[in-house]
Amino acid sequence: MSGFLEIRGLSARLAGTGQRLLRSVDISLPAGCVRGLVGESGAGKSMIGKAVLGVLPKAVEIIEGEILLDGQDLQKVSPAERRRLIGAKAALIPQDPLTALNPSRRIGPQITDRLVDILGWTKARATTRALEVLAEVSIPEPERIMRLYPHELSGGMRQRILIASAFAAEPKLIVADEPTTALDVTVQKQILKLISELQARHGTALLFVTHDLGVVSKVCDTLSVLYAGKVVEDTTVERFFAAPQHGYSSALLAATPRHTDPSSSLKPVPHEVLETVAAEIAASDAAWRPNGGARG
Amino acid sequence: MLDGRGSIRRRSGARLWLSAVWLTLFVLAALLAPWISPHDPLAQDLMLGRLPPAWVAGAEPGYWLGTDSLGRDVLSRIIHGARIALVVALIAGTATCLLGSALGMVAGFYRGWADRLISRLVDIWMAFPPVLFAILLIAVLGTGLTSVILAIVIIDWTRFCRVVRAETLNQSKMDYVHSAKVAGFTRLRTLATEILPNVLPTIIALLTLEMGIAVIVEAILSFVNLSISTDQPTWGGMIAEGRTSIHQAWWVLVFPLVALFLTVLSFAQFGDGLRERFDPVLR
Numbered sequence: 001m002s003g004f005l006e007i008r009g010l011s012a013r014l015a016g017t018g019q020r021l022l023r024s025v026d027i028s029l030p031a032g033c034v035r036g037l038v039g040e041s042g043a044g045k046s047m048i049g050k051a052v053l054g055v056l057p058k059a060v061e062i063i064e065g066e067i068l069l070d071g072q073d074l075q076k077v078s079p080a081e082r083r084r085l086i087g088a089k090a091a092l093i094p095q096d097p098l099t100a101l102n103p104s105r106r107i108g109p110q111i112t113d114r115l116v117d118i119l120g121w122t123k124a125r126a127t128t129r130a131l132e133v134l135a136e137v138s139i140p141e142p143e144r145i146m147r148l149y150p151h152e153l154s155g156g157m158r159q160r161i162l163i164a165s166a167f168a169a170e171p172k173l174i175v176a177d178e179p180t181t182a183l184d185v186t187v188q189k190q191i192l193k194l195i196s197e198l199q200a201r202h203g204t205a206l207l208f209v210t211h212d213l214g215v216v217s218k219v220c221d222t223l224s225v226l227y228a229g230k231v232v233e234d235t236t237v238e239r240f241f242a243a244p245q246h247g248y249s250s251a252l253l254a255a256t257p258r259h260t261d262p263s264s265s266l267k268p269v270p271h272e273v274l275e276t277v278a279a280e281i282a283a284s285d286a287a288w289r290p291n292g293g294a295r296g
Numbered sequence: 297m298l299d300g301r302g303s304i305r306r307r308s309g310a311r312l313w314l315s316a317v318w319l320t321l322f323v324l325a326a327l328l329a330p331w332i333s334p335h336d337p338l339a340q341d342l343m344l345g346r347l348p349p350a351w352v353a354g355a356e357p358g359y360w361l362g363t364d365s366l367g368r369d370v371l372s373r374i375i376h377g378a379r380i381a382l383v384v385a386l387i388a389g390t391a392t393c394l395l396g397s398a399l400g401m402v403a404g405f406y407r408g409w410a411d412r413l414i415s416r417l418v419d420i421w422m423a424f425p426p427v428l429f430a431i432l433l434i435a436v437l438g439t440g441l442t443s444v445i446l447a448i449v450i451i452d453w454t455r456f457c458r459v460v461r462a463e464t465l466n467q468s469k470m471d472y473v474h475s476a477k478v479a480g481f482t483r484l485r486t487l488a489t490e491i492l493p494n495v496l497p498t499i500i501a502l503l504t505l506e507m508g509i510a511v512i513v514e515a516i517l518s519f520v521n522l523s524i525s526t527d528q529p530t531w532g533g534m535i536a537e538g539r540t541s542i543h544q545a546w547w548v549l550v551f552p553l554v555a556l557f558l559t560v561l562s563f564a565q566f567g568d569g570l571r572e573r574f575d576p577v578l579r
Binding site: 086095118 | 470481490
């Protein structure tokens with residue numbers, strides 16, 4: 001069965017150079033499931049999320065592959081149509097709640113504008129819906145909160161609002177780009193629980209970008225491990241934590257700090273492992289022939 | 297947090313109100329000039345030439361700030377001069393602001409060739425010495441109020457353009473701009489609702505500053521006799537005339553200068569105060 005989100009053979013490069021940033025990435029995400037994208041900084045996990053949502057920076061160009069959202073190839077439709085499709089079916093939970101809400105606008109319109117102007121809801125219906133989702137993320141006095149400015153709320157509150165906002169239009173897919181990284185640990189836990197609950201209740205497919213394997217074990221069903229823009233392992237969470245198949249995955253897992261044993265020092269990913277991955281990538285690069293380079 | 301914000305508000309409060317008081321006086325003087333000025337600003341009376349201000353020995357009652365060498369009342373001329381200054385400040389300031397901010401936002405938000413074109417234009421523009429540029433423009437456009445306003449707009453739009461472009465660039469990187477894009481808002485709409493409100497405090501501060509600058513530029517052009525015809529009193533013109541008799545009658549030079557100084561200062565302070573009021577984070 002094909003997923004709600006299907007990424008097939010997606011390659012991207014730095015515009016005008018041969019520098020590949022994504023290397024034939026395949027990702028399948030069925031409706032209602034949660035997939036984690038893990039990897040080091042610069043492995044391309046955020047970039048995949050951005051590609052799905054159509055907000056790649058101008059400097060990155062997709063050279064081949066397809067991104068199918070609900071069966072429709074986003075690379076083949078016009079930019080306007082792509083914007084409409086993404087706007088109607090997907091949403092984003094951004095990384096930093098402090099910069100993700102417009103500081104000079106009240107909370108209310110920041111949630112409802114999109115329902116009214118893009119999805120064509122009436123103002124009253126959008127307001128009711130906003131109050132509903134705000135209550136769903138346990139925000140006290142939603143009517144009052146809707147009239148406040150972002151700076152009047154704490155980081156945790158703002159992240160809740162962003163989550164509510166993402167779920168407001170009942171999207172089929174949500175991309176969460178490290179949604180807890182900017183929060184402190186106690187708040188992190190609540191926010192994760194909240195995202196999981198809402199995801200399960202609404203049956204939303206969730207693409208969860210993170211570098212925290214602990215988070216993955218709590219939230220995700222399946223995961224893709226990325227290194228240098230290549231998926232080195234695509235597996236389920238149970239199998240990953242029980243017996244990772246790829247050398248890099250096991251090294252990554254071993255590198256996770258253990259609170260139970262404070263005497264153990266942090267283990268970096270061993271040099272040999274990195275050399276193996278690099279060799280694999282070089283081999284696949286050599287075998288790779290760009291076939292869609294000229295495609296519009 | 298609270299006391300920090302409180303103290304900021306108190307300080308900006310005094311500044312805001314003091315400058316607002318002077319600007320109100322300035323606007324009222326300009327609007328009501330024919331009714332409140334004690335004398336006809338153009339009436340000459342050589343018998344009453346170079347009368348000192350009211351508190352200096354030898355003053356004539358009714359001539360509060362003295363008279364110039366042709367016997368024209370300095371106070372009346374300052375009040376009437378405020379009219380030109382106000383028109384120039386409002387029209388030239390606003391037009392400059394609109395042109396510069398629009399170009400700056402386009403350059404900063406759309407980037408690409410538009411940005412390259414506008415930014416190069418700004419670089420070239422700013423290489424001209426502004427006063428010489430103004431004089432040159434007036435020479436081409438001819439003297440008169442419209443030319444002065446046009447000259448100010450043509451010279452000063454870069455001031456807005458550069459700052460607004462930088463600010464727009466910053467805003468464009470914010471997550472809420474990304475979110476708006478994901479949600480499917482058009483670029484124009486994103487510019488209007490996500491970016492403009494955040495750039496607005498800067499634009500307002502610049503606008504008030506520009507109004508002050510416009511008054512100065514007009515005064516400079518009047519000073520070199522390239523502004524409005526000499527039968528209309530302007531502060532710059534008065535300063536130019538006062539310069540020739542500075543040793544005999546300092547008041548002819550000093551009072552218009554003080555009016556100019558206070559007005560320009562008030563515009564700048566008013567703008568800063570407003571920016572702090574408008575900025576939801578500083579508020």
